[in-house]
Amino acid sequence: MEARSKKLGTTLGIAAFGVAALTMVVWFRQINQVDIPENRIVFAIFFISAVALAICAFVMRTRWFGAIPALVAIVIGGFFPFSMTISRQETGTTGIQVGQTMPQFKALDRNGDWFDSASLEGKPVLMKFFRGHW
Amino acid sequence: MVTVCTDSPKQIQKGHRQHRLGAVMLSDRDLTVTDAFGLRNLGFHSGPFGLEGLPVPTSILIGGDGKVLWVDQAENYQRRNGPEVLQAALHRYL
Numbered sequence: 001m002e003a004r005s006k007k008l009g010t011t012l013g014i015a016a017f018g019v020a021a022l023t024m025v026v027w028f029r030q031i032n033q034v035d036i037p038e039n040r041i042v043f044a045i046f047f048i049s050a051v052a053l054a055i056c057a058f059v060m061r062t063r064w065f066g067a068i069p070a071l072v073a074i075v076i077g078g079f080f081p082f083s084m085t086i087s088r089q090e091t092g093t094t095g096i097q098v099g100q101t102m103p104q105f106k107a108l109d110r111n112g113d114w115f116d117s118a119s120l121e122g123k124p125v126l127m128k129f130f131r132g133h134w
Numbered sequence: 135m136v137t138v139c140t141d142s143p144k145q146i147q148k149g150h151r152q153h154r155l156g157a158v159m160l161s162d163r164d165l166t167v168t169d170a171f172g173l174r175n176l177g178f179h180s181g182p183f184g185l186e187g188l189p190v191p192t193s194i195l196i197g198g199d200g201k202v203l204w205v206d207q208a209e210n211y212q213r214r215n216g217p218e219v220l221q222a223a224l225h226r227y228l
Contacts, residue, residue, distance in 0.1 A: 086177075089190040089209055094172030098205055102196045103170040107138065107160040110146040115160055124228050125136055125196045126220075128157075129173050129189040132139030 002061070009060030016053035017069030020076040023047055027080070043080065051077035102127075138162050140185055165189070173207075193220060195227055203227040 023046040030037075054070035054077070062070060096103075102117070102125075109115045135157040141149065146159045160167065168174050168189040175190045191214055195204040204223045208214045 089175050089177055089207075094174075095190075095192070095207065096171045096173070096194065096202055096205065098202050100202050102194075102200050102202060105167045105170050107162055107167050108143050110143050110150050110159045110161070112143045115158060120136070120196075121200065122198050124198050126224075127171075127194040127196065128135065128137045129168060129171070129192045129194075130137060130139040131188050131191060132141040132145070 005060050006063055009057045009062030010066030012053050012060060013057035013062045013066030013068075013070035013073075016050050016057060016073035019046060019053060020050035020073040023050065024076050024079075027083075040084070047077045047080040136160060138167050138189065140165065140168075140188060162189070193223075195223055197227070 023043060027043055050073045054073040057066055057070040102120075105117045106114055135155075137155070137157050137159045139146070139160075140162055142163065143161045146161055149155075150159055162168055163185075165174055165187055168187075171189075171192075171194070173189045173192050174187050191208040193204075193206040194202060197203050204227055206215055206219060206223070
């Protein structure tokens with residue numbers, strides 16, 4: 001009886017890891033494409049399911065090779081709310097507004113040469129600020 | 135088009151080769167340009183260690199007279215408007 005319970009626990013631990021890992025892969029792929037859906041309930045359901053499976057694995061006294069994937073699944077599941085929390089951006093009230101004049105600036109370009117915004121005068125410009133780390 | 139990010143010129147050169155962008159690509163390691171535009175993210179930043187902050191992803195359309203015509207900003211860096219929003223702004227203002 002106990003052997004069967006451990007076997008089931010181990011299976012649940014491995015399944016928990018599978019669900020968590022697959023959900024994380026989809027999550028990061030969509031982050032990479034800057035296309036995370038506004039409603040993230042589906043992701044939440046999968047991450048919570050993975051954590052629930054991992055907890056069940058421990059309740060069923062999984063073997064060590066089920067415990068390790070279960071622990072990883074719990075860590076991945078915990079990462080989800082953390083990632084949601086840090087994704088919000090705020091500039092307060094300091095951000096540039098429509099109608100204001102573009103500030104003058106100098107910065108290094110990709111060749112390491114100084115670029116002066118004065119060279120943009122008289123031309124329409126699209127400026128894009130990125131988080132970087134290509 | 136002018137892009138601004140906190141990467142070093144060397145990193146930007148690599149990204150330029152990878153994405154083949156035809157833009158002036160600027161490095162803003164110390165956030166001088168970002169701060170001039172008031173675009174520093176005041177929330178938690180998840181960028182590389184050693185950086186004191188990151189800009190909030192923002193697109194700004196500036197007219198020939200130097201006045202800002204349009205601003206599009208992401209409240210969440212995991213979600214941004216698609217290219218159709220930018221194209222609509224370009225058609226409307228230029």
